[in-house]
Every structure is written in C-alpha cells, then in structure tokens.
Amino acid sequence: MNPIIVNKLAKSYEKVNALKGISFEVEDGELFGLIGPDGAGKTTLIRILASLLLPDTGKASLVGNDVVKDFHEIRKIVGYMPSRFSLYTDLTVQENLEFFAGVFGSTIEENYYLIKDIYHMLEPFKGRLAGKLSGGMKQKLALSCALIHKPKILLLDEPTTGVDAVSRKEFWAMLGKLKAEGITILVSTPYMDEASLCDRIALIDKGEILSVNTPKGIIALFPQKLYGISTPNSFSLLNHLRTLPICKDAFLFGQEIHVTTSNSNITCESLHDLLSNSGFTNSTVTLIEPTVEDCFMQLMGNNR
C-alpha cells in the first residue's frame, strides 16, 4: 500500500471550494511535488494530511492511517513544516530542537544522523534566538525540528517561498539526502523550476489537479510545437504576435517569447519570414522543448 493515498478529497470554506474532490497517491520513498500558485489548495491539502484540518468529504491515509480517525498515530509518523515560520522565536536554536524532540519522546542524540548535515550549518548559531535568524537559517531549523522524531513522511508546505536562490538550492540538496534515507516527502511550491527536482509532480490550480506525472512525462504531453523567438524589442513583437490569427498563445519568458500556433504546417522558417515581412527583421525562431511552466500555463488555459 502506498504511504500517501488521497481519494476524492474535498474541502470548502465559506466562499471558496478549496479542494474539489482530488485523488492521487505517493509511492514509498518518493519525492513528490505539489506545484501551484497561491490559492490553488496546496495548504488546505497539506493541513488535512497532517490531521490539522478535517475534510468535508473523501478520504486520505498516511501509511494506512486514516487522517481523521487515526490522528494520534498520524502525528507520530509525520514531520510537518508549515509555510509560516512556527517555531518559538523566543527560544534559542538548541532549545527549539530540544523542545520538539521532547514533545515526540525523543532526544536530539537519538536521530542526530538525520539532521547532522543541516544542524552542522546551524551549530555556530545554536545559542541564538530563533527569531533572530536569517530566512535561510530559519528554514533549516524548521526542517531540523520536523525531522527530529524520525518521521516516515515529511509534509513541507512551501518551504522555499521568500528564500533566496542559494538557500533554495541547499534546501533541495537536503531533501535529496532525506529521500535517500527512505523518507517519503510531499513538498508544495509555487516555483515551477523546482518541479524538475521532484520524482513526480501534481500540478494543482483552483482546487483541482491538472496533471500528475514525472516532470519529463508532463513535458512530453505538451500538445503542440513550441517556438522560442528572440528579438531586440520583445514587447512590441509580443503585441504584434497576438494580433496574428495563426498565433494561439504568446508569452514572455525573459528576453524570449514562447509561441504556439493553431496551424501545424508552420515551420521555423515560415514563422521567421512572416515576422520579417511585418518589419521584425532581427528575430530568430527556434523549436524549443517546453518547460514545466509552459505546460502549467497550457493546462491552466484549458481549465478556464
């Protein structure tokens, strides 16, 4: 049986349907990403799995334990890192760790090997109040506290939001090591570029799952050819492209424009000629592989 099973889970708040009956499973030892923007339902889902919120309908289980009935057992086997920093800001680094170990009937020494790499970076600051740590350090401490009772499953709610690119890289490297220890990890993120670091991902938007697959699998399912167009003035070209009947979608990706067309006979050459004839003589057109972000936008477009 898979360690995380979600079956037709639904949850509404007063005005919004946060989860509209979603289902998926996470396999043993998998690093599974929940990718979607704010308001997609990621936090609601994770809070239900952590047994902190009751679903309206549907079922979910972690290692065979029902998230409603067996909440006692759930809390022993789950390590949970909420999106908002929730450690004690008026305790030191060391005191926070001791506190969380104590709550779970463990000690820092018992599972030190799990947090060793992370704690190593925190050690110089172990006497500092948690509230005085930098963003990246807070995040490392929160992960240590979520790991200190050696959970079977880690639930991480947007652990890298607002954290700089270097700390994000280090954090994902740590998740890779924890996965190697056999811990099953469910992690949510609004950063599309982190999707490629997961074994499988679920793309989620407005309470619905758009797709569940490996990052490569999601990209392979992109239904059209995707063109990348570079030009010195991408903003005017973008506006021009959108007036063309053959242009299905055109989006800015940095200095490049990603374009899909409604006509499969179009080639790089014909697209280039078409643009040259309209005065955009300096553009280069190439066929490119979609990113997860292209796929997400395409699926979101279908969903509207």
Next chain:
Amino acid sequence: MEKKEIIIEVENLVKKFGQFVANDNLTFKVFKGEIFGFLGANGAGKTTAIRILSGLLEPTSGKISVAGYNAYSQRDLIKANIGYMSQKFSLYDDLTVRENIRFFGGIYGLYGKILKARIDELLSDLKMTEFKDDLISSLPLGWKQRLSFSIAMIHKPVIIFLDEPTGGVDPITRRSFWEMIHSVANQGTTVFVTTHYMDEAEYCDRVTIMVDGRIEALDSPANLKKTFNANSMDEVFVMLARKAKSA
C-alpha cells in the same frame, strides 16, 4: 539601445549602521525607460539601497541623485517624484477599489477634476470599472498586485521602485504583470525592481547582483550569462552569492 538620459546616478554610495557596512561603495547609473533589476541574497543590502534611492533613508556618504534630486537635501522631492510598490505594501482591505485609488491620489497631491479623470482612466486601463465599488478584501491576489502597481503610478512618476512585487501568483498572472511593467517602460518610465525569482531577472534590460553590500556584477542578462559561462541567471546568481561570507 538609445536610452542615454540618466535618471539615477550613484557614485561611491556608502551606508553604515554603526560598524556594519550595509552598502559598500556602490556606483551605477540607471537610464530613462530602463528595466533595472536589483538582485541579491537576503541581507545583501538591497533594501537599504532602495530606501536610500527612494528618499526614506539618508546615505552615509557618496554622491547620489534620483530624478535630478539630491539624496541628502531633496529627499521630499525624491519621494514626490517616484512611485513605490512592494509585496508587503498593502491596499486598504476595508476600502473599495475606487476609494483606494482616490486616497493614494490625494496623498500624491491630485485633486478635483484631475484626480477624477485619473481615477476613471486607471479603472478603465485595469478593466476594473465594473468592480470599482468592491472591497479590496474580495479581490484575487493578482488583481491586487495590478491595482497596487497602477496606484504607485498614479502621479506619473519618472521612476517606479518595485520591491519583490510578484510573489505567490500563478505564472499567467505573473506574466501579465510583467507585461504591464514592459508597457510603462516602453512609455519612458524607469523601472527599478528587486525579485527572488531568477527567471524574472531575465526580463530586465540590465541586472545588478549584490553580495555582502557590494555590487559583484552589473550587465545585461545575456552578457552576464556569457561572462560567467552559465545557462541561466539562476546559475550566475548562485555562483556569485556563494562567495558571500555572511550567513
């Protein structure tokens, strides 16, 4: 690119807090209509620099002019001639869309017919005329960001500062926000933007990367990638920021 009119000029900017040097000898220029990206890890000194450039904080030393005004003696004039928007900058949740626009317009000295015309123009540009009497609290996050941006532009400033403006929205909304940025830059407004999203750095004309209070790199994204032999701005950033000594 023919963008030669200088809008921000900074020479040897230093800002110290006691012994701590937050900005260590920064020198750069920003041109009219340019989208200028300002990147750095948490604690690299970005916020300090922005606060100085927007007239909120006095520099310790250096020669700084913003929109032609002196950053020591003309800070109020700087404030009146720039726009500022941050992710934390919040509209008043318990006021309507129109009330928020009117309030901020009033703060920037607009009144009477001019204010009224500007409110109508802004509502129609945003396609929010229909929702003008809705409370801010009922709007989706992406709408609030677009509205915040337009309100920061209400007095038609020559420069707009955007401090991490696009956190948390979906990629389509994020793109439509960047298209708004391109559109005002095309009309000649200078855009000074900080972000944590390295892919967004690629939208900028030029990018500055700060490490430990100093400028480690300043160039167009394409040139930076070439110089550091990297495939993305993310790689460039990580290479430079790893050199940082502070935790």
